[in-house]
Amino acid sequence: MIDKKLIEYVASLSRLELTRDEEEMFMNQLTDILSYIEKLRKLNTEDVKPMAYPLNKSNVFREDKLCPSTSKEEILANAPAKIDAFFKVPKVIE
Amino acid sequence: MEYEVVIGLETHAELSTLTKLFCGCSTKFGVEPNTQVCPVCLGMPGVLPVMNKKAFEYSLKSALALHCEINKFTNFDRKSYYYPDLPKNYQISQNYYNLGVNGYMTIEVNGSTKKIRIHNVHLEEEAGKLIHPEEIGTNYSLVDFNRAGVPLLEIVSYPDMRGVDEVDSYMQTLRKILLYMDVSDCKMQEGSLRFEASISLREKGSDKLGNRVEIKNLNSMKAVIKAIEYEVGRQSKLLDRGETVARETRLWDAVTERSERMRSKEEAQDYRYFPEPDLLPVLIDEKWLHEIKGTIPELPLDRKLRFVEVFKLSDYDSGILTEEKVFADFFEECVKILNRPKAISNWIINDLLREVKDRKLDIHNLPIKPKQLASLIEIIEKGTISSTIAKEVFSEMIQSGKNPHAIIEEKKLAQISDESLIESIIEKVIATNPEAIEDYKKGKKNALSFLMGQVMKETKGKANPKIVNELLKGKVGV
Structure with a gap:
């Protein structure tokens, strides 16, 4: 069951702050999704192998060859905050 | 508890x-x-x-x-x-x-x-x-x-x-x-x-x-x-x-x-x-x-135990040699060329590792090749140079990457085994140190080592110590 507590927990794992309205909205949406999954669960899947990949392919590799990286300027262009060549983030340890 | x-x-x-x-x-x-x-x-x-x-x-x-x-x-x-x-x-x-x-x-x-x-x-x-x-x-x-x-x-x-x-x-x-x-x-x-x-x-x-x-x-x-x-x-x-x-x-x-x-x-x-x-x-x-299995080398502990067993090295020495693959490989290369595992192990542990440490050498790019260390040991065993001179040659090998033969020739480091040459040097040493002979006759045994030291000094350590010792004893009348 999707209840308010679960919504709060999932939001906190994702570091999201939700308004009351958003909590309500996600609770309804997630409940809908899960009830659809419940429907699927009623099917008999005894002889069906779990499938995580839609393609029937495997072993795709690249060689260990250098490619140019993106420039520091471009990389940092998206940063909400930066200092010199670093991304700046809220302090993570006390 | x-x-x-x-x-x-x-x-x-x-x-x-x-x-x-x-x-x-x-x-x-x-x-x-x-x-x-x-x-x-x-x-x-x-x-x-x-x-x-x-x-x-x-x-x-x-x-x-x-x-x-x-x-x-x-x-x-x-x-x-x-x-x-x-x-x-x-x-x-x-x-x-x-x-x-x-x-x-x-x-x-x-x-x-x-x-x-x-x-x-x-x-x-x-x-x-x-x-x-x-x-x-x-x-x-x-x-x-x-x-x-x-x-x-x-x-x-x-x-x-x-x-x-x-x-x-x-x-x-x-x-x-x-x-x-x-x-x-x-x-x-x-x-x-x-x-x-x-x-x-x-x-x-x-x-x-x-x-x-x-x-x-x-x-x-x-x-x-x-x-x-x-x-x-x-x-x-x-x-x-x-x-x-x-x-x-x-x-x-x-x-x-x-x-x-x-x-x-x-x-x-x-x-x-x-x-x-x-x-x-x-x-x-x-x-x-x-295919992948084929790329796995013999692992350190197995290799150490094999060194003890096959080359009769001590557990301690085998441990040091196999600490880094590079030195274990170097050792085995040397042994393939010259079957003297103990001497080779000593040179690697006492001399090569010290030089690597002192000179901060890149171990993957050593200035000395296994063949060169093997030939140095061969030269010592032949009596061409003494073990003291060998240390000097080794250091020069590390410094210049040259072969031991070339260094010995260049620096004229070959051991002097010519008896008449050694004898003339002994006579010169005795002549300039008469008091040592007196001391010796008074019973001071270490006067002989003093004279021996003087001869080695005269020859820059190159005189064959065994010959010097024999001739010197003859001169002072032991």
Whole structure:
């Protein structure tokens, strides 16, 4: 069951702050999704192998060859905050 | 109460590939921050990671060397957690089908061997590096993503270790194995090899595991040992007082040599693993396994035991020779050329290793070749130069990379064995040191060594000491 507590927990794992309205909205949406999954669960899947990949392919590799990286300027262009060549983030340890 | 200590280790080793696990960015250490990143390792929308074959094969090689069963079907999973060093908010790792499971590694403690079981070996991507400015009052941290996406091998042991001796041996042995196989540079100071320990205590004789405590932030092998010792003390005090040990994660502080409990917010672990849809699974067939097996060299402990057995070297010497693959290889190359294992071992241990240390030589690019050391030893055995002069020649060989013959000729270092020449020098020495002869006649035996020393000095150490000794004794009338 999707209840308010679960919504709060999932939001906190994702570091999201939700308004009351958003909590309500996600609770309804997630409940809908899960009830659809419940429907699927009623099917008999005894002889069906779990499938995580839609393609029937495997072993795709690249060689260990250098490619140019993106420039520091471009990389940092998206940063909400930066200092010199670093991304700046809220302090993570006390 | 008497307790038994139960320890398991988690090891992370950065693989020494040229490029990252899923993109072609360089893995080079110590370059300007955020210059080795691209949309793939930063997790920009719409990018597609593609597995580095070499990184995968290095992992397979390591799992095989640790005697793991290899999952014929293996895949990658997303481990979700939010932390600023993780650009995608998930780490591509393995959870459901680890590359290798149920292995073991043999360690040596106080002369006997023990098998430490390996729970699993898997491949994942590194996170970025967080820097915490030290100035008091700063309210931010800095992130460098150069490391994000570097291939990282995780090796998880069972809690099979019973004390710090075993832990120390486990760390050393694992490090040596990874170095021998050339899959990681294992530089702890650069973070390319890291350990985390989990420790619990139980009443001696009990087979029930106690609550385990994980210790993180261990930046050296010394720190691992100290943190375990501290933790054993802390837990036994708690248990002695009848209290329980909380299951928690603690951070080691190398400066205060204490550990602190990690805040519970960081501890909350709910990784919600699910298969990584952007990567395809990997199927491993016998042919591939066979190929990889063929690239695994003889491992350090096996090699050490073989050196003792085949070359009749001491356990200690064999240990030093096999510490680094380069020197063990050098030794065996020399022995192939000249069958004098003991002499070769002595030269490597006493002289080559000292020169390497003193001159800070690059061991992968030694200025001396096995053939040159073998010919130096041959020259000594022929009596062309004395062992004292040989040290000088050796040093010159390291300095210039020249052959011993060339150095001996150039510097005229060949031993003087010409009796008439030596005799004339002895006469000269006796003539200039009459008091020594007097002393000798008065019974001072060491006067003879004094004269001997003078002759050697005259010949710059090149006179054949055996001949000098005989002739000198004849002169003074022994």
